[in-house]
Amino acid sequence: MLLRNISHRTITKTKSFRQFSEAHRAVQQTLTIQNQNYARDDYTNVTDKILSHLGRNLHVQKGHPLGMVSQRVVDYFYTAFRNTRGNPQFSMWDNLSPVVSVEQNFDSLLIPPDHISRSKSDCYYLNRQYLLRAHMTAHQSELMKSGLDNFLMLGDVYRRDEIDSTHYPVFHQIDGVRLRTRSELFPNDDSLEIFELGDYTESIGTQDKQTCHTIEAVKLLEFELKTVLVELARSLFGEDFNYRWVDTYFPFTQPSWELEINYEGKWMEILGCGIMRQPILTNAGINNKVGWAFGLGLERLAMCLYKIPDIRLFWSTDSGFLNQFKFAKVDAKVIYKPVSQYPQCSNDISFWLPQDKEYAENDFYDLVRTVGGDIVEQVILKDDFKHPKTGKRSHCYRIVYRHMERTLKQEEVNIIHKKIEEEASKSLFVTIR
Numbered sequence: 085m086l087l088r089n090i091s092h093r094t095i096t097k098t099k100s101f102r103q104f105s106e107a108h109r110a111v112q113q114t115l116t117i118q119n120q121n122y123a124r125d126d127y128t129n130v131t132d133k134i135l136s137h138l139g140r141n142l143h144v145q146k147g148h149p150l151g152m153v154s155q156r157v158v159d160y161f162y163t164a165f166r167n168t169r170g171n172p173q174f175s176m177w178d179n180l181s182p183v184v185s186v187e188q189n190f191d192s193l194l195i196p197p198d199h200i201s202r203s204k205s206d207c208y209y210l211n212r213q214y215l216l217r218a219h220m221t222a223h224q225s226e227l228m229k230s231g232l233d234n235f236l237m238l239g240d241v242y243r244r245d246e247i248d249s250t251h252y253p254v255f256h257q258i259d260g261v262r263l264r265t266r267s268e269l270f271p272n273d274d275s276l277e278i279f280e281l282g283d284y285t286e287s288i289g290t291q292d293k294q295t296c297h298t299i300e301a302v303k304l305l306e307f308e309l310k311t312v313l314v315e316l317a318r319s320l321f322g323e324d325f326n327y328r329w330v331d332t333y334f335p336f337t338q339p340s341w342e343l344e345i346n347y348e349g350k351w352m353e354i355l356g357c358g359i360m361r362q363p364i365l366t367n368a369g370i371n372n373k374v375g376w377a378f379g380l381g382l383e384r385l386a387m388c389l390y391k392i393p394d395i396r397l398f399w400s401t402d403s404g405f406l407n408q409f410k411f412a413k414v415d416a417k418v419i420y421k422p423v424s425q426y427p428q429c430s431n432d433i434s435f436w437l438p439q440d441k442e443y444a445e446n447d448f449y450d451l452v453r454t455v456g457g458d459i460v461e462q463v464i465l466k467d468d469f470k471h472p473k474t475g476k477r478s479h480c481y482r483i484v485y486r487h488m489e490r491t492l493k494q495e496e497v498n499i500i501h502k503k504i505e506e507e508a509s510k511s512l513f514v515t516i517r
Contacts, residue, residue, distance in 0.1 A: 115210055122210040130208040133454040137254045143238055144178050147410035149386045150256055155414045157258050160319050178238040184217045192225040193336040194361055205444040208242045216242035220259040228368040233263040244446040247463040252395045256382040263375035276300050278374050291331055291339045296362050305359055309376040336361050355380035392420045396458050402489045429497040434480040435514035455504045461486040
């Protein structure tokens, strides 16, 4: 009887362990975000560190510099565009899910299948079908399909990038769209049209215009777009600023421009814009309108307006930082004052790249962010060496560590650095030198 009891307990334990293991594997094979499950596959590259930023919603927090800048932009559009009853024409959407489909993020915007922006090294994929949005423009088509003509999209976006004081894998954008019918664009002249010979399907053309648009429609849209955005910049930076328009290329607008301002003696791009590609509208079921769109990054504006030197500060919960903005009016000219300047620590890491597996620098940057967190201030590629005989490549990076709220000790930095070496060897299949 004793033997039978032991055997029964052993079998029960084994069965329970097997059930736990199967459940654990099932959890590992799925990602749960906002109560939705996403199956992992060969495209999954989002990290727990990145997912931890979801839901922070810095862009709508009162008394936060990003919340202040976003409110100033929204207030400008609310004031600049009003209907006959005096109500704002633009609606604002700031709670759209950061998880989007590949169709939303790329296909709906006419981004070619082989475009570099689709690559795993640039985006955070949940799987082959879904990713964390790389731009707020990903919501453009769904909002137009819902019947909106004038709207702003505000939220956090996610891109894999280098590590320094101006780059962070999560940042915030405001995008805007304005659609116009023929009668709205030319209310006093029935002889003018917005489409060439009624063609609203073909958009191939030049920087001057898309072939389906009339030159009159394009020039009027361009005038309104540029006037609106220059006035937006003036509302943010004041009357005394120099600007210029630069021709550029975006897959979803044509013609396209960037607005640059002269900031501290250097030209700096603050937003991109253009005339919307007409197939984007027709694919959304809109056949009688043309439109313009723009997008801008909140961090870049806030860093200029408030003299914030490091992008990591936006994520700080330190009262010494937040209290500088907490009680300020939205349009206050706050100049950030460093609470303290803690010293840097820096360690180098050198390794041979794998010869039989793909290696991307952004994979290493993500690994460093995951292990080191926000105490990593910068990662610099110091040396890219190729052995003349073996053909093997070696990278040497300098990792700069600095805590935003206290002094780091070299001993604790060494521990973190060692973990980075171990994880790089294990996950990226590099050979530490």
